[in-house]
Amino acid sequence: MTYEMDEQSTPEQLRALPSRMLTQVAMYSDRLAGERLGAVGARKWHYAALVALRASGPASQAELSRRTGIYRSDMVAVLNELEEHGHVERAPDPADRRRNVITMTTSGRRHLERLDRLVADLQDDLLAPLTGPEREQFSALLARLWAHHSRA
Numbered sequence: 001m002t003y004e005m006d007e008q009s010t011p012e013q014l015r016a017l018p019s020r021m022l023t024q025v026a027m028y029s030d031r032l033a034g035e036r037l038g039a040v041g042a043r044k045w046h047y048a049a050l051v052a053l054r055a056s057g058p059a060s061q062a063e064l065s066r067r068t069g070i071y072r073s074d075m076v077a078v079l080n081e082l083e084e085h086g087h088v089e090r091a092p093d094p095a096d097r098r099r100n101v102i103t104m105t106t107s108g109r110r111h112l113e114r115l116d117r118l119v120a121d122l123q124d125d126l127l128a129p130l131t132g133p134e135r136e137q138f139s140a141l142l143a144r145l146w147a148h149h150s151r152a
Contacts, residue, residue: 079102
């Protein structure tokens, strides 16, 4: 259930909570990414899988799941969609014929380059109120928070 909230009528005590502000910005960011990627027939998990393949090369589905944080069961659907569009190929692993190795295709590399530009524009739009140094500081602070809480 989604509804529009009148932020002005929200009590100041709620509006001032960092956890609430992070949640609100995260929801907006997720919606923005979904809309922008969806407009070109992609999803955020497509982008994550392709970035992981570019960064570390061919991988098994399980390894891609670990690299991206995408649940293994969801990774199958993501790879099915990417394969359907010719962006990845699956082939039996020569070292273990029970598993597949996923490789990005030339089409996948071109698609990822387009998505990189789209995601960069999306970041610019999301962070528009911040100056360059503020963006760097904000990203550094978020990274520090994530590093601390991801150890838990």
